[in-house]
Amino acid sequence: xxxxxxxxxxxxxxxxxxxxxxxxxxxxxxxxxxxxxxxxxxxxxxxxxxxxxxxxxxxxxxxxxxxxxxxxxxxxxxxxxxxxxxxxxxxxxxxxxxxxxxxxxxxxxxxxxx
Amino acid sequence: xxxxxxxxxxxxxxxxxxxxxxxxxxxxxxxxxxxxxxxxxxxxxxxxxxxxxxxxxxxxxxxxxxxxxxxxxxxxxxxxxxxxxxxxxxxxxxxxxxxxxxxxxxxxxxxx
Numbered sequence: 001x002x003x004x005x006x007x008x009x010x011x012x013x014x015x016x017x018x019x020x021x022x023x024x025x026x027x028x029x030x031x032x033x034x035x036x037x038x039x040x041x042x043x044x045x046x047x048x049x050x051x052x053x054x055x056x057x058x059x060x061x062x063x064x065x066x067x068x069x070x071x072x073x074x075x076x077x078x079x080x081x082x083x084x085x086x087x088x089x090x091x092x093x094x095x096x097x098x099x100x101x102x103x104x105x106x107x108x109x110x111x112x113x114x
Numbered sequence: 115x116x117x118x119x120x121x122x123x124x125x126x127x128x129x130x131x132x133x134x135x136x137x138x139x140x141x142x143x144x145x146x147x148x149x150x151x152x153x154x155x156x157x158x159x160x161x162x163x164x165x166x167x168x169x170x171x172x173x174x175x176x177x178x179x180x181x182x183x184x185x186x187x188x189x190x191x192x193x194x195x196x197x198x199x200x201x202x203x204x205x206x207x208x209x210x211x212x213x214x215x216x217x218x219x220x221x222x223x224x225x226x
Contacts, residue, residue, distance in 0.1 A: 033214065043157065043202060043216040056213045091156060098212060102147065102159040 002026045004106035006092050012112045013082055021077045021109045025094030033093040033103065034067060034077045036060070043091065049075065082113045120203055124221045133190040135220040137203030138183075146179055147204045147214070148188050157202070160188075195226040 005024045013019050025032050034046040047067055048055040054067065066078045075094075079086055089110050093103040120137045127133055137146070145164045149157040163170045163179045163186070170177045176189040190197055202219045206212065 031212065035216075042218045043204075045213050045215055048212050048214075050212070058213070093157075098144070098206070102162055103214065104159070105149075105157040107156045 004092055004094055004104050006090075006106035006109050008109060009107065010110045010112070012114065015084055015113055016081050019079050019082055019111065021079075021090050021092075021111070023075045023077070023092030023094075023106055024073060025075055025092065026096075026104055027073075029094035029096050029104070031055075031095040031098060032069070032075045033095070035091045035093065036088040037091065037108075038088045046077070079111075082111075084113050087111055087113045120201070120217045120220045122220055123218070124223070126223045126225065127193055129193060129195055129224055129226050131193055131224075133193050133197070133222055133224070135188045135201050135203075135222070137186045137188070137217055139186075139203075139205050139215075139217075140184065141205075141207055143181075143205045143207055145206045146177075146186050147206070148175075148177060148186075149202045149204060149216075151200045151202065151219070153199075160201075190222075193222075193224045195224050198222060198224045 007022045032049040035043050037043045045058050046061045047057040049067055064080045068076050089108040091108045092106040095101050095103045143165055145162055147162045148160040150160055151157050161172050161175055161177050163177050174191045179186045200219045200221050202216050204214050204216045206214050
């Protein structure tokens with residue numbers, strides 16, 4: 001069964017460094033998402049992406065964040081200058097359609113900012 | 115409360131009992147989803163119910179949706195120890211773009 005994959009599984013970085021989190025959505029899906037989950041807290045929506053552009057973003061998704069689908073396969077989340085509070089699990093999800101279709105989540109990348 | 119708030123926050127039951135979790139939300143929705151998350155792992159989709167549906171079943175899961183009260187419930191019947199996990203509701207709203215908002219979750223512990 002096809003699945004969403006994410007790399008790396010764990011990323012450790014120094015505060016102020018740039019990180020790129022990578023996701024490979026399921027191939028025939030059209031809608032893509034990034035979420036984050038701070039340890040012990042709820043899953044927070046960051047951004048949704050469709051037709052090669054951002055559809056919606058949350059207030060968390062400020063100028064430090066960007067997303068790209070560079071080659072029709074990968075879907076990346078870049079954090080330009082990481083802060084301590086960016087430490088969290090980051091989940092990518094993809095979806096074939098909207099109203100009746102489920103989201104398929106990747107296993108997540110644990111980002112630790114020191 | 116925020117969009118997609120569950121109660122109870124934590125629930126502990128014996129194997130074989132039923133578990134009921136509730137979710138409330140604030141804005142209009144297109145659909146509501148329930149997910150499961152084992153500790154430290156990714157999210158697994160359980161069931162999606164559309165705004166024009168009132169009840170849906172999938173195996174031991176039963177979901178209800180009351181759009182007049184902006185609430186949903188997830189019932190797990192004949193629970194098993196393997197059902198121990200966190201359960202989240204999530205709502206889809208088309209607000210120009212599309213976003214999915216998760217609730218805080220219910221931690222379910224099923225004792226063998």
